[in-house]
Amino acid sequence: MQTDPTETRLRGLMLASLDGDAAAYRTLLAELGRHLRPYFARRLTPAFATHAEDLVQETLLAIHTRRMTYDRSRPFTAWLHAVAHHKFVDHVRRQSIRLTVPLQDDAPIFAHDDHADAAARRDLGVVLESVPPRTSDLIRRTRLDGATVAEAAAAHGMTETAAKVSIHRGLKALTARFSGGNK
Template identity: 85%
Template sequence: MQTDPTETRLRGLMLASLDGDAVAYRALLADLGRHLRPYFTRRLTPAFASHAEDLVQETLLAVHTRRMTYDRKRPFTAWLHAVAHHKFVDHVRRQSIRLTVPLEDDAPIFAHDEGADALARRDLAIVLDTVPARTGDLIRRTRVDGASVAEAAAVHGMTETAAKVSIHRGLKALAMRFAGGPR
């Protein structure tokens, strides 16, 4: 398995800093700042682009205060992504704005964490089990697997319009259920 050079460098700096190397720690924070700025800038709408630097600083502070929670056996960039993602979600909640950038844009910077994938698949199955089976399958096929609405509708012998309505209602029900709305 070939290791990403960014992962190798950042992980090495993190391990050295955890062992007390102050120079490595300063280098780590500088490198993280350079990686986090474009990460946040891509995710923010133009109206909130000026918040990117605040998010970088909040994330660097979180890395500093939570650095002892990093598991040395796991990829560093996966841990960093979790920290940055949580800071971004906190920002979105504070600003009451909607996420608009696909998560796939993380691929060039962050390592792939197989454990997180298994947990996400399990969580997704649990969430989709709260809506009717056909609706859950339509949502999974179109929003997770990347199938078109027409393809997903054909599997269930539905019209494309009926599938769109089912998907819309299912997503609305999930949003209300998991965003604290009426049940």
């Protein structure tokens, strides 16, 4: 099977940059910018064509912050495409937001039910007590507090894989317990 020369070059630059080669990293980012501009320009309507550069920068920033998630055994351009695609989808979602009247303007009309929030927190605490404490904390951090699996795993001194397994097993146990054990 013959490999695409662009894939070979970009993957080589990515691997070198992951190994600490700063020059390769600068070259990689410059080349990615040249590949991403037409990618986004083709997907944007003329009304949003000026947003292409913003999307390029957002994608490059995402690549920079998440570069350690790249699996060295996989094609780089597939990973790059996934990151760029997600940035494009985020952009489309942001653009589809409609103007609304802020509810704060009507705050005196609407009362907040703190009792319901407290009851939900209490019920959730009871439910999570039925799994081991570490599993409970991992579920709480990743599913409720918005932490990544890596962050939650680090807080417990465990690998991401072990954290994922613990979360999966905990959720499976909760599902079985609260669905009558049919799952």
